[in-house]
Amino acid sequence: MDIDGRIDSFIGRDPLRAVVLSSLRGRDLCVHRNAHQVFPAASLMKVPLAVTVLERADASRVVRRSDLERTAYPSLLEVFDPQHEFTLAELCGLMLATSDNPVGAFLTELVGMDAVTDTAARAGAQQTYMRTGFTDVELGPTSRDSTTTAHDMAAILRYAATQPRLHGMIKAMRNSMRNFRLPLRLPDDMHVAHKTGSLRGLAHDAGILYGLNSDVIAVFLTDNQQDTATVGIQIGDCIADVWRLLGEMA
Numbered sequence: 001m002d003i004d005g006r007i008d009s010f011i012g013r014d015p016l017r018a019v020v021l022s023s024l025r026g027r028d029l030c031v032h033r034n035a036h037q038v039f040p041a042a043s044l045m046k047v048p049l050a051v052t053v054l055e056r057a058d059a060s061r062v063v064r065r066s067d068l069e070r071t072a073y074p075s076l077l078e079v080f081d082p083q084h085e086f087t088l089a090e091l092c093g094l095m096l097a098t099s100d101n102p103v104g105a106f107l108t109e110l111v112g113m114d115a116v117t118d119t120a121a122r123a124g125a126q127q128t129y130m131r132t133g134f135t136d137v138e139l140g141p142t143s144r145d146s147t148t149t150a151h152d153m154a155a156i157l158r159y160a161a162t163q164p165r166l167h168g169m170i171k172a173m174r175n176s177m178r179n180f181r182l183p184l185r186l187p188d189d190m191h192v193a194h195k196t197g198s199l200r201g202l203a204h205d206a207g208i209l210y211g212l213n214s215d216v217i218a219v220f221l222t223d224n225q226q227d228t229a230t231v232g233i234q235i236g237d238c239i240a241d242v243w244r245l246l247g248e249m250a
Helices: 003-011 042-056 088-098 101-111 113-122 150-162 164-174 228-245
Strands: 017-025 030-033 062-064 085-087 191-199 202-210 215-222
Touching: 003 017, 003 030, 003 228, 017 150, 030 150, 042 088, 042 101, 042 113, 042 150, 042 164, 042 191, 042 202, 085 088, 088 101, 088 164, 101 113, 113 150, 150 164, 150 202, 150 215, 164 191, 164 202, 202 228, 215 228
Parallel strands: none
Antiparallel strands: 017 030, 017 215, 062 085, 191 202, 202 215
């Protein structure tokens, strides 16, 4: 089976599964399936949010833990003293590596949703709109209002990977704490800069795989899935097979 066939087997007949594979370095690779299908963005929106903060705000600005709201859900912020200080760059990194929602809510309030939509458009994303944030209230019925496509996420990742001032966010994504989709079957020491997105019935992962001879943007978006845990395994199995077909994994 070749790469196209492997992606087709993942998609099947499901119109709410989309994949984009695109090369950054090495062997030319361009695979698009349902690439312009619009999906709820979920936490993938934190990628253009981080770009917006790092490009429009003073990344060295200091913020106290007490300036960030608390949440009814688990948050990494709970391990910090209220007087602990972060720079905005550090908050962006923590948000990308852990998907922390209170950090996302603070940064959204800082730059505004329209600015994030504008950033996405400037990166080449034409159907990516931020319409809701990451507060506890917004995690309810409006949590599906922000949108993106596999094509758009690939464009945003390519933009982030090629802008020197955004190197820090790529480093943060390489250190993601949520490694149950794209990195699932890949070597533990391999660099995978990625961001997941999860809602009921929805399982996304979008990232960059850094190999010996190839660097590849990989975007997997799914919605209306019966079992998102199984989908996560299917994503991991699929990209591992692609990586082998590229000759990057024995």
